[in-house]
Amino acid sequence: MRAGAEEAESSGYQRVVLKNASPHHYLKVRLVLEDESARVSAIDLKTFITSCLRSLFGEVGAALNVDVLKYDEETLTALLRVPSRGLVKLWSSLTLQGFYQNRVCAFRVLQVSPFLLALTGNSRD
Amino acid sequence: MCADLSRTQRNLLVCERSSFLDEKNRVSSQMEQLRFNYKVSVLLPEYDSASSHLESILNSFSSFYLIKQLPLYELLDKDFLQSAVYQGSVYGLSFRTRIDEDNCVALMPNGHLVFSLDKDAFETLGLEGRPSRSNRTSSRYEVTVDLRDGSMAPGGRGYLRLRRALMSHLKLQMDFLISHHPGGGASLRPLLSRCDWLERRPEVSRHGLSRLVRPALRSCDPHDLLEWIGAVDAAVSLENSSNDFLSTLTCLEPEATVSRAMSMSACGLLLPQDLQHLVEELRCYLQQAQTDSWASVTVHGFTDSPVSWGDGGRDILTGGHDLYNLLMFPDHTYRLHLAAGAQKTCPP
Numbered sequence: 001m002r003a004g005a006e007e008a009e010s011s012g013y014q015r016v017v018l019k020n021a022s023p024h025h026y027l028k029v030r031l032v033l034e035d036e037s038a039r040v041s042a043i044d045l046k047t048f049i050t051s052c053l054r055s056l057f058g059e060v061g062a063a064l065n066v067d068v069l070k071y072d073e074e075t076l077t078a079l080l081r082v083p084s085r086g087l088v089k090l091w092s093s094l095t096l097q098g099f100y101q102n103r104v105c106a107f108r109v110l111q112v113s114p115f116l117l118a119l120t121g122n123s124r125d
Numbered sequence: 126m127c128a129d130l131s132r133t134q135r136n137l138l139v140c141e142r143s144s145f146l147d148e149k150n151r152v153s154s155q156m157e158q159l160r161f162n163y164k165v166s167v168l169l170p171e172y173d174s175a176s177s178h179l180e181s182i183l184n185s186f187s188s189f190y191l192i193k194q195l196p197l198y199e200l201l202d203k204d205f206l207q208s209a210v211y212q213g214s215v216y217g218l219s220f221r222t223r224i225d226e227d228n229c230v231a232l233m234p235n236g237h238l239v240f241s242l243d244k245d246a247f248e249t250l251g252l253e254g255r256p257s258r259s260n261r262t263s264s265r266y267e268v269t270v271d272l273r274d275g276s277m278a279p280g281g282r283g284y285l286r287l288r289r290a291l292m293s294h295l296k297l298q299m300d301f302l303i304s305h306h307p308g309g310g311a312s313l314r315p316l317l318s319r320c321d322w323l324e325r326r327p328e329v330s331r332h333g334l335s336r337l338v339r340p341a342l343r344s345c346d347p348h349d350l351l352e353w354i355g356a357v358d359a360a361v362s363l364e365n366s367s368n369d370f371l372s373t374l375t376c377l378e379p380e381a382t383v384s385r386a387m388s389m390s391a392c393g394l395l396l397p398q399d400l401q402h403l404v405e406e407l408r409c410y411l412q413q414a415q416t417d418s419w420a421s422v423t424v425h426g427f428t429d430s431p432v433s434w435g436d437g438g439r440d441i442l443t444g445g446h447d448l449y450n451l452l453m454f455p456d457h458t459y460r461l462h463l464a465a466g467a468q469k470t471c472p473p
Contacts, residue, residue, distance in 0.1 A: 113446075
C-alpha cells in the first residue's frame with residue numbers, strides 16, 4: 001500500500017484543455033461519377049484535388065498540402081488530411097467541382113473531424 | 126470584406142495524465158459521462174494469451190434491443206416507467222436518424238427524455254424548449270423532459286400534456302436502440318412486449334498487425350498520439366517521406382517498433398459499465414505484462430446522438446462525434462484524451 005501511495009504522489013495529476021489546437025483536419029470523401037465504370041487511381045485523385053484547389057484559389061490554393069491517406073478504388077472513397085487553416089479552402093473547392101475529365105462528377109464529403117481517430121468509428125456507416 | 130477562410134469550427138481536446146492510484150483520478154466517472162457509445166477499439170502490443178480472454182470480454186458485453194418504428198408515446202407507459210426508467214439505468218437512442226436532418230430522441234439513464242427537433246416538429250409538439258444555437262437563425266430545437274420529476278408521474282399534468290403531444294399533436298415514430306443496466310431485457314419487457322423488436326449483440330472484430338512503428342507514448346504531443354492511433358485503426362500507411370506525392374503522413378518521433386500487435390473492436394449500443402469492466406480487465410493484464418507494455422482503448426460516441434458529454438445538448442453536427450482514448454501503462458499511470466464534437470460542451 002505504501003509503495004502504491006508513493007507511486008501516486010510521484011505521478012501527479014495534470015489536465016490540459018486544448019482549444020482549436022489541432023494542426024490538421026481529416027476528411028472522408030467519396031467521388032461520385034456519372035459514369036460508374038470509370039477508373040480513378042490514387043494519383044489521379046490527388047491530381048484532381050490539386051486542380052480543384054487551383055481552379056478556385058489559384059496557385060496559392062494548389063500549394064496546400066493535402067495528403068491522400070487512404071484510397072479505395074472500388075468505392076472511390078478517400079481519407080484526406082489537410083492543415084486546419086486550409087480546411088475551408090479544400091472543402092469548398094471539392095464541393096464546387098462539377099466535372100472530372102469532362103464527365104459530370106460530385107464530391108460527397110462524408111465526415112470531417114480534427115481527429116483521424118474519429119473517422120474510424122462513424123455510426124452512420 | 127473577406128471572410129477568414131483559415132478559421133475552423135471550435136474543437137476541444139482535454140488531455141489528462143495521472144495514475145489510477147491517485148485519489149484525484151476520476152476516469153470511471155468521466156467514462157460514464159459519455160452515455161451513448163457506438164464503438165470501442167482496443168490496441169495491444171505483443172499479444173499472446175490476452176487475445177482470447179479479451180475477445181471473451183467483448184463478447185460478454187450486454188445485449189441491446191432494436192425496436193422498429195417505436196411510437197414515442199410508448200415510452201410513457203406506466204409499467205415501462207416503473208420497471209426501467211425509475212429503477213437502474215436505461216439507455217435509449219433513436220436509430221438511423223440524422224442530427225442535422227431528422228428528429229432525434231434520446232432517453233438517458235437519469236430519466237431525461239431529450240428531443241432534437243426541426244422547427245416544424247418543435248412548433249407542432251408544443252412543448253417548452255430552446256434553440257440549439259444561441260443565435261436567432263437556429264433551425265433546431267431541444268426539448269428536455271425529466272421523466273423522474275414529480276410532475277411527470279403518470280396521471281400528472283406534465284405527463285398528460287406530453288402524452289397528448291406525442292399521441293395527437295406529433296406522432297413521432299422511429300427505430301429505437303435501447304438497453305438497460307442492470308436489468309437487461311427483463312426490465313424492458315413492458316415495452317418490448319408491445320413492439321416489433323430484435324435482440325442484438327455487439328459486433329466483435331479483430332485483426333493482427335505486424336511491424337508497427339510507435340512514437341514515444343508517454344511524452345509525445347496529444348494530437349500526434351491520436352493521429353498515430355487513428356492511423357493504426359484506419360490501416361493508414363505511416364511509411365511515407367516528406368517528398369511523397371500522395372501522402373506525407375509519418376510517425377513523428379518514432380521510438381520503437383512493435384513486432385506484432387492486435388486490434389479488436391466491438392460495435393453496437395455499448396454500456397459505460399461494460400466499458401469500465403473492460404478497462405479493469407486490461408489493467409489486470411498490464412500488471413502481468415512487461416514494463417514497456419501498454420494498452421490503448423478508444424471509445425466513439427454516436428454521431429447522431431442529441432446528447433453530448435454529460436447532459437450537454439448537441440448543436441448541428443460540425444466537428445465530429447464525441448470520443449475518448451485511454452492509454453494505460455503497467456505502472457498504473459495513464460493518458461486520457463477526451464474530444465468533444467459539439468459546439469457548446471466541454472468534456473468532463
